[in-house]
C-alpha cells in the first residue's frame with residue numbers, strides 16, 4: 001500500500017458528546033442491534049421485523065395509519081416523498097416559511113412543477129395561523145398546506161393541530177415536517193388529522209442518520225391513487241414502496257429496493273426503547289432537561305433567543321455574548337471537551353448557538369457537562385458572565401443535590 005492509500009483507522013475516531021441539531025447520541029443498544037448479522041431483506045424473519053417496525057412507528061406517531069413506514073434515506077427524502085407523491089404539475093400549495101426547512105419545502109413544491117403560495121414569518125416566530133387562514137381564503141382550491149412543526153434552524157414549535165385543521169377546513173392536504181419533533185414533543189398524527197407527516201431517525205429517535213419515518217392518512221393515500229400523472233421520482237413513488245412494505249401488515253412484498261437491513265435493526269431497537277420508556281415520559285424528560293439547561297444559561301447571564309411559549313425543548317437557541325467569536329468557542333468545545341453544539345444559521349449566524357437535547361442527549365449528565373464546558377470556554381475567552389451560578393441553577397431543576 002502506498003502512503004496515499006493509507007486510510008484513517010476508525011478506532012481513532014473521537015468519541016463526542018453530541019448536542020448539536022443532529023445527529024444525537026446513539027445508545028449502545030442501538031449500535032449493538034445494528035451489528036447483528038445481516039439477513040436477506042425478503043427473509044421471513046426480516047419481514048416480521050418490518051411489521052414490528054411499522055407497528056412501533058404507529059405508536060411513535062400516535063396513528064392508526066396503515067401507510068406508516070421508514071423511507072430508506074434521511075429526513076430530506078421523507079420530505080421529498082411527501083411532496084412528489086401529493087403534488088402534480090399545475091397544483092398549488094401553501095407553504096409556511098419561518099426558517100431553513102420551510103424554505104426547502106417551497107423548493108420541493110417548485111420542483112414538483114407546482115406553485116407555492118408562501119406565508120412567511122420571521123425567524124424565531126411560530127407560523128401565524130391567522131396569516132395561514134387569510135391566505136387560504138384568498139387562494140381557494142389549494143392541494144396542500146405544508147409547514148414545519150419543529151423548526152430546527154431556530155428552535156421554534158408551531159401549532160400543528162391548528163394548522164392541520166385550517167388545511168382540512170380548506171379542503172387541502174396537510175404536509176407536516178416533524179423531523180425534530182417526533183419523540184421530543186407531542187406528535188399526534190390522528191388527533192391532528194394530519195395527512196402526510198415525515199420525520200428522521202437522527203434527532204429525538206437517537207438513531208444514526210439515514211432513515212425517514214413517514215405516515216400517510218387514508219385521504220393522502222387516496223390522493224396518490226387518484227394522480228393523473230406518474231410520480232416523477234421512481235425511488236420515492238409511494239405506490240411502488242407500498243407494494244414492498246405492504247399497506248397493511250403482511251402485504252405483497254414485491255421487490256422495490258433492498259432495504260437497509262442493519263439500519264432498520266437500529267431503528268427497531270430505538271423504537272423499542274422509546275416504547276419501554278413511554279412516549280409521555282420521553283416528552284417529559286425532554287421538557288425537564290430543557291428547563292434545566294435554560295436555568296443554567298440564564299443564571300450564567302446568557303439569553304434565550306426564542307419566546308418561552310414557542311420554544312422547542314430539544315433545540316435551544318442560546319444568545320452568544322457580545323464580542324465573543326462564537327466559532328472559536330465551538331472549536332474549543334469540540335477539541336477540549338469533545339462537545340459538539342450547533343452554530344446559528346442564516347440571519348442568526350454568529351449570534352446564537354443551537355444546542356440540541358435530543359433523545360439520548362437529553363440527560364442530566366449532558367446538560368450539566370454542556371453548561372460547565374460552555375462556562376469554562378467563555379471564561380477562558382474573557383466573556384462577562386456570572387461564574388459558578390449555572391450548575392446550582394440547573395441542579396435545582398434536575399433535583400440533583
Ligand SMILES: *Cc1c(COP(=O)(O)O)cnc(C)c1O
Nearest residue numbers: 074075076101150152179180200
Ligand atoms: C434535520 C431536518 C431535516 C432533514 O433531515 P436529514 O436527515 O438531514 O435529511 C428536515 N427537516 C427538519 C426540520 C430537520 O431538522
